[in-house]
Amino acid sequence: MVIDIDAHLVQPPTRDRILPGIPIAEHIDLTGLSNGFHTLAVLAALRGQPSPAEDTSTLRVRTPSGGLHVWYRAGDHRRWQSSVGSSSGRALAWQVDVRAHGSYIIAPGTSTQQGAYRPVGDVREPAPLPLWLSQELERTGHLPAASIPAPRPVPPRARQAVLAAGGRQEPQLLASILAPVESCGQVAEGAGFSDALNRAAYTLGGLIAAGRLPQEEAERVLKETAITARPGQEHRIEQIVRSGLTAGLKRPLYDNGRRP
Template sequence: MSQGLRGTEQAIGPSARTTSVPRQHETSVPRSAGTASPYDVARWCAGNSWPVHPLAPGRKTPAANCPTCRHEPHSPQDCPCHSAGRWCHGFHAATTNPALLEAWWRSRPALGVAVSCGPAGLVVLDIDAHSAEVPDRNRLLPGIPIHESVNLAGLASGFDTLALLAALRSQRSPADDDSTLRVRTPSGGLHVWYRTPPEGPRYRSSVGSSPKVALAWQVDVRSTGGYIVTPATRTSAGTYTPVGAARLPAALPDWLAAELQRTGHEVNQQPGQVPPPRPGSLRPARKRAHRLLEPLLDQVKDCAAVPEGTAFTEKLNRAAYTAGGLIASGHLTNSQAHDLLTAAADAARPHRSRHSLAVITSALTAGASQPLHLKGRP
């Protein structure tokens, strides 16, 4: 496909030069990939100061919580299991403690390994290659309109959109960055790892299909409030395989940091927390709307206590449907609803952001057809 490029402008137009977009990234894979044990991988990560937590054997989701956490929902941040050395609540339990790593992986050698990206100071680009309908050209690169004269034939994946963004900035695509750790996923995607300065900004996680915060279509960002599957981890779908020679993350490129800032990825709040509204800033009916929605959001967040079997989708759907009705009646803004719902969903299921977004979008639309009127003026 062809694409127009202007290095300093916020548009892609007909006067720009042309470059090719790779349909698929091709790099040799070391023969030794996949031979390290999960315990060895966990120790290697901890040696790099990256907190790790276990994944369920053969899967890319967190290991199951203890019986107490499964049956008595509570906040992951306040869970006593962490001080007791248990792995409950996924990335909230991530650690570099050698004694815990040995206890976890010696007792359950088949557990997979994941890194909690925020505390590790990492930004990982998760480039998808899934088959999906290509959206309108103005949704491919948020905030960057693409001129109608640009031929997008052949654009099919996150490899293409990331290459397009990089070319616009006169940079090499991160998918081709052989100076940093890159990991091929079993589905054909690619994880590109970068480290951030200790005193630098923190970045929020996002999914490429989000209408609010996204870097590029089919390119997810894993950082604060998210985790990433480590290289050499094996799932039922295959092995996460290092690509090329680099085995450590390079520094986050300045141009990519600027793009993350431009697209709203900088964050100053703690991961998994929904900022409560200031009481004095809401009108009485607005306060009642939040009081109605808060218990439903709490039910969604409580699903963090158990990786599966909590009716997460049903609870998120109920909360979003209610929020849609509140939006339609003027008690809540669309932006407020999206922020509250997304934060609650990400706190409970950070690895299912795409699914959560689809549920939220659908339920908000459905709920908006049934305005929910509260007593008093909106």
């Protein structure tokens, strides 16, 4: 697997596409964030890890355009999927591509019309894929769902529980929050599941912070709905829900629909 870090001079996307599945509040100043080195460094810092761009334990290759290929060895035989950092679907971070199964990469030492692909440092072999990075790749949909059964509707008890959690004043609101997550269950993969689940968790976090929902019940039912839509992805779901709720809890969502 290769983490392909780009340094293209293009305008940054909207905040929700910089680190897919991780909300970036409006008050956070993004001045200076302009390429994949920056976004990958931010993601790594959020996880308390060094950026792969600085990983001297593995093979790294400088590209003619100023980017960097960081090579890793995925030893668990899972079929990791590729992605493009500018994609509105599966992506690890803006301007960070993932080259894996079904993709290709230019070998170190190759010279093209654009220039040479030169190894950086002394290491010439890929190191094992770091655990935290594999978890981020899994969170952002870089693994196909294994043995996904036929789509199932959300169990009536889950819908009833979430409606009851909100009391009589919030049933339509809660149903609308769950609907995008539930609808992802109509297809085996894709459909923007990570983004839908993250938005739902963020919104529920705001409602909980405003005292409009009990946290334990709302969190339980959201996870239950997500697991029904994507069976076998419990770890990924847990990470997305935790991240979204944490961000939403910091910004209460009151009856007027506004956050402070």
